[in-house]
Amino acid sequence: MTTADEALAAAYAHGPGRVVEPGASPPAAAPAGPRVPLTALRGRFGAALGRLLTDVATPLRWEPWNQYNDHRSYPSARAAATVELVLEGRWVLDPVRRALVGGGTPVVDGPARIDLVRRRDRLSPGYREFGDVLTELEVGHVAAALVEHAARLGLAARAAGSTVTVAFGDVTDPVPVPPRSSGVGPRGVAADPRPLPRRVLDAVVEAVDRPPAGSPVRDDLRHRLAVRNVEGVTDGWYALEGGLRLVSPGPAVAGLAPVFGHPAGTIHVASMNLALVTTGDPAAAVAADGPDGYRALLRAAGATAQHVCAAAAGTGAFCRPARSTHDGPLEALVGAPASHALLYLLLVGRPRGAGFTYDLTPLEAR
Structure with missing residues (x-):
């Protein structure tokens, strides 16, 4: 049985300095x-x-x-x-x-x-x-x-x-x-350069502020949203605390490039219109909820991200979740408290194209 100390040791091992080695994922066998x-x-x-x-x-x-x-x-x-x-x-x-x-x-x-x-x-x-x-x-x-x-x-x-x-x-x-997309990326994922409609931003804020009943979200997550090239909205960092509040105007999205783990040819982070950074306090969560508190933070971050993904999809935008980051510098960039750890990064924009896809949804569902 996992103890609180073991849960926190795992949480801190998942942060800065982690090593991820390349390699193929084993195929999932079909249940028999x-x-x-x-x-x-x-x-x-x-x-x-x-x-x-x-x-x-x-x-x-x-x-x-x-x-x-x-x-x-x-x-x-x-x-x-x-x-x-x-x-x-x-x-x-x-x-x-x-x-x-x-x-x-x-x-x-x-x-x-x-x-x-x-x-x-x-x-x-x-x-x-x-x-x-x-x-x-x-x-x-x-x-x-x-x-x-x-x-x-x-x-x-x-x-x-x-x-x-x-x-x-x-x-x-x-x-x-809504047909969810993580971005059209045969030659790298990047957002359409045109201004993003304000309704996409509003949908993302609504998804964070008003999750559906029964979702495993939590109220101890901290969200900071970088905004770039959105119709009628000042570029900068915003707090999502019961609405949208400008914290620091300026080129917030461009500032993500040095702390992002993928090169621009793979994911062009500076082209994105929105970037949602979610952090949380593992020690406080474990103190409040026991050894499962840290994992509950991660599940809550994943649940919030799913609602944002669905909201973006409903407006025709893509939402690309990411954990390939330099965590410490990113936490500092968003002014996270010293006790907080990065949980998730979401990148949102209008896709440059629809690509070529086979629709696998059942006929009766279309």
Whole structure:
């Protein structure tokens, strides 16, 4: 059992000075056993649950020109899908075949429990202990995506730790998932040079300020937003604390280039219109919540990022999550308290093109 001291030792090991070695991620093996197609789940709840799992956790499009071309409604480091969904502790989701694998008949009358099982082993061993950070962030993404999309399908979902409970909610007409994108990048990810519409910024602020009920977000995260070339908005650093407050005017986004881990030819950070930096206090979280407090911070950062990703997608913008940074200098750049550690960086802009994709969403969902 992890102690508070061990949790904090892990948190500080994940920060400045970490080493990530290149290497291939091992392929994810398909679950073995009898399969029940998600489309075979019957009744109003079963059909909605099957749709929820399909829309959130299975490939929705294929991009032949992209280095990582399996796209779902949430981002995953190296597209490794380090979170496995298990229904009622018995049926493992096979996302490629869109089926539940396990014996017997899956629960179809609600409520249902979905466990988010960490599969850190699907990342390259070169990530070492930092793979735990990326996996925990992804748990937050998946939990938030389930919560967010459940409301679109007449369901109600609530996340607690690494478990999401789904039940009946308000009756509604199904709403399609906005096509999320991490940026069009066959020759490097960069934002369109035209001014970004103000509505994109407003959507991002709204997503941070008003997360859906049941999401694993927390109120002890600190958010600072760099703004560049947005219609009618002064460039600079802004605080997101119940709204948008200018902290420091000037070329905030350009200042990210020296602390960003990728060259401009891979991700042109200085071209972005918005950059959201999220930090948190691991020691305070562990003191308040026990050894799981630090991981809960990461899950909350991932959940907030997922809501921002969905909000950006709804406006036609892309949202690129990143952890390839020089953490200490970036924390200093945003004026984070000394006790805070970097949790996440999100880059937002208008894509330069739509690329060439195969749409994998079910026909009935289009």
